[in-house]
Amino acid sequence: MILEKKMDDLEHELSKIVGLEELKLQLRKLAKGLLMDEKRRDMGLNLGRRKAPHMTFLGNPGTGKTTVARVLGKLLHSVGVLSSNKVIEVQRSDLVSNHIGETALKTRKKIAEAMGGVLFVDEAYRLAKGESKDWGVEALEEIMSVLEDDNLVVIFAGYTEPMKRVFSANEGFCRRVTNFFQFDDFTCNDLAEMLLLKMNKQDDKSRLNGFKLHPSCTFDAVSQVIEKNSYEKLRNKMNGGLVDHMLNNARENLDSRQCAVK
Known part of the structure; x- marks a missing residue:
């Protein structure tokens, strides 16, 4: 046991x-x-x-x-x-x-x-x-x-x-x-899985604690976004760091949109 x-x-x-x-x-x-x-x-x-x-x-x-x-x-x-x-x-x-x-x-x-x-x-x-x-x-x-x-x-x-x-x-x-x-370097699918895991397991110290992904952010959708908006050389250079970069950008873009709402 x-x-x-x-x-x-x-x-x-x-x-x-x-x-x-x-x-x-x-x-x-x-x-x-x-x-x-x-x-x-x-x-x-x-x-x-x-x-x-x-x-x-x-x-x-x-x-x-x-x-x-x-x-x-x-x-x-x-x-x-x-x-x-x-x-x-x-x-x-x-x-x-x-x-x-x-x-x-x-x-x-x-x-x-x-x-x-x-x-x-x-x-x-x-x-x-x-x-x-x-x-x-x-x-x-x-x-x-x-x-x-x-x-x-x-x-x-x-x-x-x-x-x-x-x-x-x-x-x-x-x-x-x-x-x-x-x-090995992470694939687009690996990075998508990593992003979803990070968002589902936020701790109190995380900058994204309290935030949730929109329902449209499915595994396939996130993987396609990564593949479409990054090239392989960049992904291989950043690997997991690319996920942190994406999430920080998402938070900043959300802040900008909400500040613009009158």
């Missing part, structure tokens, strides 16, 4: 993620393996501990990499891999200093903050610029040095092509980081 409850919780979290069906299958597979290990230990079996599943997320901005990282934090905590569900998100500026010796200190501080949870390194390719005097590689090496720790999972994220610099900057990268996930 506990196993089923945890899988149900995972499915609930995955239901919030639009598209990425292949990725969801891999996450379910990972979850089932971890949960079965937990069940076997409860039965008294002395199992060896799995290595922390460090990962690389490849894809354009707005494709859900940060959202999936947060789901993973909850999953890995619920099955006992991590002692916390926290996800610490960092970029180059959080890790690298222009002063000698400070990059290692900044990076270690963030590692210590993330210990017990997930360290999510966004735009990780910026740590491997390929310049001889750049301190980014030092930050990368500091992170690589703690990948054997059982109570930390590191997720590196970034564009597919530039991330190849990270793979080559440290010869042990692909040996220690063995889970690679590709985040």
Whole structure:
């Protein structure tokens, strides 16, 4: 029953993620393996501990990499891999200093903050610029040095092509980081589904809280509007950000129309 409850919780979290069906299958597979290990230990079996599943997320901005990282934090905590569900998100500026010796200190501080949870390194390719005097590689090496720790999972994220610099900057990268996930760009249908989900699940802090879509804004209608009013290159560049842009524009246009009413 506990196993089923945890899988149900995972499915609930995955239901919030639009598209990425292949990725969801891999996450379910990972979850089932971890949960079965937990069940076997409860039965008294002395199992060896799995290595922390460090990962690389490849894809354009707005494709859900940060959202999936947060789901993973909850999953890995619920099955006992991590002692916390926290996800610490960092970029180059959080890790690298222009002063000698400070990059290692900044990076270690963030590692210590993330210990017990997930360290999510966004735009990780910026740590491997390929310049001889750049301190980014030092930050990368500091992170690589703690990948054997059982109570930390590191997720590196970034564009597919530039991330190849990270793979080559440290010869042990692909040996220690063995889970690679590709985040594809969203289709018009994906973006329409995302927009409808956002409008149906507004929280108190949302700028659109209290507003509803007109009944004419069906799934098909929204998808057609997106396809007609944006080109593929823009959609691939913005992905989920396009939905936020559309909703903000809708709110501003509504305000303008209502102000014009006498």
